[in-house]
Amino acid sequence: MVSTVFTPAAPISEDELFAGRIREVQKVIDAINQVGQHVVIYGERGVGKTSLANILSSRLVSKAGAKALSPRVNCDGVDSFDTLWRKVFSEIGVTKPPSAGFVPSGLATGTTATYAQSLPQAPLTPDAVRRHLAAIGRGRLLLVILDEFDRLPNGTLRGAIADTIKSLSDHAVHATLVLVGVAETVSDLIAEHQSIERALAQVLMPRMEKPELQQILDTGIGRLKMTMTQPAKHEIVSLSQGLPHYAHLLGLYSARAALEGRRREIKKADVRIAIDSAVMNTHQSLVDAYRTAVSSPQSANLYGRVLLACARARVDEFGFFAASDVREPMSSIMGKRYDIPSYAKHLKHFCDPSRGRVLRIEGGKRKYRYRFRNPLMPSFVVMRGIIDGLVDFG
Numbered sequence: 001m002v003s004t005v006f007t008p009a010a011p012i013s014e015d016e017l018f019a020g021r022i023r024e025v026q027k028v029i030d031a032i033n034q035v036g037q038h039v040v041i042y043g044e045r046g047v048g049k050t051s052l053a054n055i056l057s058s059r060l061v062s063k064a065g066a067k068a069l070s071p072r073v074n075c076d077g078v079d080s081f082d083t084l085w086r087k088v089f090s091e092i093g094v095t096k097p098p099s100a101g102f103v104p105s106g107l108a109t110g111t112t113a114t115y116a117q118s119l120p121q122a123p124l125t126p127d128a129v130r131r132h133l134a135a136i137g138r139g140r141l142l143l144v145i146l147d148e149f150d151r152l153p154n155g156t157l158r159g160a161i162a163d164t165i166k167s168l169s170d171h172a173v174h175a176t177l178v179l180v181g182v183a184e185t186v187s188d189l190i191a192e193h194q195s196i197e198r199a200l201a202q203v204l205m206p207r208m209e210k211p212e213l214q215q216i217l218d219t220g221i222g223r224l225k226m227t228m229t230q231p232a233k234h235e236i237v238s239l240s241q242g243l244p245h246y247a248h249l250l251g252l253y254s255a256r257a258a259l260e261g262r263r264r265e266i267k268k269a270d271v272r273i274a275i276d277s278a279v280m281n282t283h284q285s286l287v288d289a290y291r292t293a294v295s296s297p298q299s300a301n302l303y304g305r306v307l308l309a310c311a312r313a314r315v316d317e318f319g320f321f322a323a324s325d326v327r328e329p330m331s332s333i334m335g336k337r338y339d340i341p342s343y344a345k346h347l348k349h350f351c352d353p354s355r356g357r358v359l360r361i362e363g364g365k366r367k368y369r370y371r372f373r374n375p376l377m378p379s380f381v382v383m384r385g386i387i388d389g390l391v392d393f394g
Contacts, residue, residue, distance in 0.1 A: 002259070005220045006252035008245050020212030021052055024203050028056060031201030032143065032176045036169040039176065040149075040190070042183040043205035044319070044375045046245045049180050052205065053145045056178070069136070072145035075152045081160040082123040084152075088144055089116035092136065126164040130173060137175040149189055150181035162196045169199040184318075206317075207242025207375075216247045221266065224255060228266040235271045235394065239379055246278075246379045253277040272393055275383045286380055292356035303355075305333050306346040308385040310359065310370065311378035320362070320369040323347055333390055 024041075031037045041049050056070060071091035075084060092115040115136065124132075136142055152158055165177055179200075183189045186202045208216075214237055221228050232254065240246035253274030258266045294304040309330035313321040323340045326347070330338040347370060350359040358377065359370045372378050385391035 002224060002252055002255045005223045006248045006255065008249035008252060020208055020215050021048065021205075024052060024205060025056075027201060027203050028052070028178070031203075032056075032141070035172045035174060036199065037176070037201055038165050038169065038178070038196075038199055039201045039203060040179040040181075040186055041203045041205060042181055042186060042189060044184075044207070045182050046243050046375050047205045047207055048244045049182075049205050050147055051244070053147060053178060053180050056143060056145075068141035068143055070143040070145060072147055075146055075148045077151050077153060079152060079157065080123075081126075081157055084146070084157075085124045085129050086116050086119065088146075089119060089132065090114045092116075094118070126160055126167055129164050130167045130171060133168065133175040134171070134173045137173060140174075142175040143178055144175060145178045145180060147180045148182075149179045150183055158190065162190060165196045165199055169196075207319075208240075208244055208247075209242070210237050213237045213240050213242070213244070213247045216244055217251050220248075220251050221255065226255060226258065226264045226266060228254075229268060231268040231394070232266050232271050235268060236274075239275070239382060241379050241382075243375060243379065245376065249278050250274045268394065272386075275386055275393075279380065279383050279387060282380055286374065286376060289356050289358060289374065289377065290380065290384070293350060293358040302343065303346060303349075304388075305390065306330065306343045307350065307358070308381055308390055309333055309343070310347070310350070310372070311381035311385075312391070315371075316369075318371070319375070320371045322369055333385075 028039050028041070031039045041052060043049055053072060056068070069092065071088050073084070073087045073091060079087075094113050094115050115132075119132075133142065133144070146161075152161075161177075161179075167173075168175060168177065179189065181189050186197070186200070190196060190200070214233055217228060217233055217236060236247060236250045236254065239250060250271060254266045254270040256277075257270035257273040258264070261270070290307075294301075294307055296303055306326070309326045310321065312329035313325040315321045315325070323344060326343060327339060330343060347359065347361075347368075349355050351357060351361045351370070357373060360373050361368055361370055363369045382391060386393050
């Protein structure tokens with residue numbers, strides 16, 4: 001039961017378990033309600049973009065009171081325009097009443113076929129897709145969600161999708177395309193196709209605010225009929241660093257620790273147990289990246305401690321920090337004053353291939369800014385620091 005409420009490995013698919021993101025949800029809904037407007041949801045990995053896309057249909061109803069039809073597919077690097085749209089149309093079920101033609105529906109009871117089975121063998125074109133979506137969307141709310149859009153190669157394929165969006169917008173078709181992808185800016189997803197920007201509502205998914213992360217915990221423990229002490233919530237929210245993935249992960253293991261102790265109240269001690277479980281069950285790719293970044297034949301090396309200080313550094317709204325921001329956490333970890341020259345070379349090395357480029361660098365000399373390439377890394381590093389006794393728990 002706990003693993004159906006706290007789901008760190010999968011996006012939220014149930015509306016009742018979706019927390020926060022009121023502004024972002026409203027912006028998407030506003031765009032969907034405007035004919036000719038489409039949506040791009042973008043941001044860092046792990047901030048909940050797919051979860052938002054998953055719950056859209058439950059928040060929308062047509063003028064006739066019917067739920068939205070919202071086929072969602074994952075894009076991949078081997079897709080062509082034709083295969084991508086056949087995947088979409090395969091997610092739309094059709095029924096054939098005795099006295100009517102094909103009626104689009106969800107893939108559910110009563111479905112006799114998929115819309116893709118009625119398509120001609122000839123490769124689909126943007127104009128053909130526009131005509132099919134116009135037929136399906138007639139009299140209903142239709143959203144087509146293209147998730148992991150960033151995996152599609154730049155060039156002809158993205159150009160054809162841009163042409164499709166422009167055609168749908170120009171013809172005022174009652175269908176909304178929702179593009180979801182990892183990107184820092186919309187330009188990263190639609191490079192060379194800025195002509196469609198006017199037809200796209202741009203929804204940036206930032207990291208979650210503390211009250212939103214707490215809402216994830218409150219919603220989950222409420223469903224489990226459990227309680228959680230305020231210190232336990234504080235620790236989980238702090239360790240999550242704005243990422244719902246870690247709120248779910250630590251919520252999951254904390255709840256299990258409490259239940260194993262035959263308690264319905266989750267305490268701070270349960271969170272400490274959860275940290276061990278979270279680190280032990282972290283994806284191997286993250287573990288390998290961490291090991292590459294901090295390994296050294298010299299036992300007295302500072303790489304692990306400097307990376308921990310980076311993970312605890314104050315960041316700006318885009319996740320960047322300066323070398324000076326590392327000074328205070330580094331001094332705290334080492335128990336004595338440390339200034340930039342003591343760790344400047346480590347920051348540089350973290351940007352090199354030899355250490356896996358765990359950090360990204362921007363700016364010019366004396367104005368360098370750094371950011372973790374993998375947004376999941378900082379919380380993992382801090383939890384490792386707690387386990388290794390380099391950071392106090394609580």
